Amino acid sequence: MELGLAGRVVVVVGAARGIGEAVARAFLAESAVVAALDRDPAMPEIARQWPRALGITVDATCLAEVKAAAEQAENALGPCDHVVFAVGAGSGKYGFPFWNLEPGDWPRVLEINLIAAVNVAHSFAPRLIQAAARDVAGPSSSSPSLTFFSSVAGQMGSQTDPPYSAAKAALINFNQCAAKDLAPYGVRSNVICPGMVQTDLNRGVYEAWSRQQPEAARSTYEAWAAEKIQKVVPLNRWQKPEDSAALAVFLASNQAREITGQTMNVDGGFVMHW
Numbered sequence: 001m002e003l004g005l006a007g008r009v010v011v012v013v014g015a016a017r018g019i020g021e022a023v024a025r026a027f028l029a030e031s032a033v034v035a036a037l038d039r040d041p042a043m044p045e046i047a048r049q050w051p052r053a054l055g056i057t058v059d060a061t062c063l064a065e066v067k068a069a070a071e072q073a074e075n076a077l078g079p080c081d082h083v084v085f086a087v088g089a090g091s092g093k094y095g096f097p098f099w100n101l102e103p104g105d106w107p108r109v110l111e112i113n114l115i116a117a118v119n120v121a122h123s124f125a126p127r128l129i130q131a132a133a134r135d136v137a138g139p140s141s142s143s144p145s146l147t148f149f150s151s152v153a154g155q156m157g158s159q160t161d162p163p164y165s166a167a168k169a170a171l172i173n174f175n176q177c178a179a180k181d182l183a184p185y186g187v188r189s190n191v192i193c194p195g196m197v198q199t200d201l202n203r204g205v206y207e208a209w210s211r212q213q214p215e216a217a218r219s220t221y222e223a224w225a226a227e228k229i230q231k232v233v234p235l236n237r238w239q240k241p242e243d244s245a246a247l248a249v250f251l252a253s254n255q256a257r258e259i260t261g262q263t264m265n266v267d268g269g270f271v272m273h274w
Contacts (some may be wrong), residue, residue, distance in 0.1 A: 003253035006031035008081040010252065011073060013060055013120055015047075016040035018199040019149060020086035022241035026249045027082075028052060035073035035080065037066075060087055060116035066123045074127065081131050082252040083124045085117045086149040088168075088201055094208040096159040106163040113167035114174070117148055121178055125187070132186035145252050146182070146189040148175050149244070150263070152271045155193060160205055168193075172263050179261030188260035190251050194244045195267025196229055234269035 010027045014020035015036035024036050034053045036043060039060070047055025054076050058069040073080065089112040091105045128144040153160065154168025172191050179189040196202065206221045219227075230236060244266045250256055251264075265271050 001255060003030055003249065003255060005082075005249065005253055007033065008252075009033045009035065009073075009077050009079065010082045010084065011035045011037065011070075011080050011124065012084045012086060013037045013058075013116075014085065014087035014149075015055075016043050018086075018201070019194060019197065019241040019244050020084075021046075022245035023084050023086050023248045024050070024053065026242070026245035027252075030249060032082075033077050035069075035077055037069055037073075060085075060119055061111045063119045063122065066116075066119045070123045070127065079131055079134070080124065080127050080144075082145045082147070083120065083128065084147045084149070084248050084252075085120050086248075087116055088113055088149065088151065088164075090161045090164040090201055090204055090208075092204060092208055094160065094205075094212045095162045095164075098159070098162045100212070101162065106166075109161075109163035110167045110170075113164065114170050117171050118174065121146065121174075125178075125182065128182070128187045129185040143254075143257050144187045145256075146178065146187065147248055147251050148189070148191045149248075150175075150191045150193045152193045152195050152265060152267050155263070155265075155271050161208070175263070176261055183260060188251075188256070190256075190260060191263040192244055192247055192251070193263060193265045193267065193271070195239045195265065195270040196225070196233055197239050197241060197244070198225070199241070232270055233267070237268060239266055239268055 010032045012024040015024040016038035024034050036047045036055045037058050043057045044055035047053040056069045058065045091109050093101050095101050131144040150171045151168040153165040158165045175191045210218050
């Protein structure tokens with residue numbers, strides 16, 4: 001299948017590890033050029049190990065830093081064609097019942113999962129609109145796109161971490177607003193919701209849960225995860241970062257040029273809408 005991504009400039013926010021890293025690598029495998037953004041100071045060094053990649057350290061919760069990174073990426077690589085926001089962080093606490101957390105635990109989670117995404121959208125939407133205008137004048141292999149990573153937690157009111165669930169739900173809603181606003185300019189916007197993925201975030205959920213349990217009731221991370229997957233994932237297996245990355249690449253490709261405003265799950269059947 002020809003995806004039409006060779007030579008296209010793709011910005012991946014949250015590219016240092018986990019799903020974001022898998023997304024960056026997946027685009028590079030399609031011969032795209034990647035601007036890899038992350039708050040990790042090692043991001044420039046990490047990207048130097050990849051072909052056709054530029055690493056930029058940036059805190060996405062700071063609008064000024066995101067705008068500066070957008071300018072740096074464009075000056076170095078050329079105008080961007082696609083942007084992927086793959087950032088996520090929980091409260092670090094087990095949120096069932098919700099009053100296990102304090103209201104003061106919420107702002108930082110909302111800032112990382114929602115406001116950072118809004119910062120990225122504000123910084124790159126004008127650039128994607130310009131990319132769409134350039135493509136109108138010539139042959140286009142894929143319409144410019146914006147892709148946000150949310151979570152299945154944002155669709156089900158997960159009690160595990162209420163601030164995280166609420167922030168990811170808000171991101172799904174914001175994507176619908178963005179998709180409607182960008183559509184007249186030929187720019188698409190979609191959301192990907194991963195399910196059970198073995199990342200630092202998932203292990204952090206286990207650690208927060210474990211701290212709430214009596215010592216006799218605690219289990220290993222492996223046992224806890226296996227039991228949870230058996231209970232909630234119909235396919236009965238972990239999802240991998242590469243699974244979500246494959247969908248991110250598809251959504252940026254010319255094969256997905258009629259897809260916008262959608263929320264797509266990569267969750268082994270965890271969430272099913274009837």
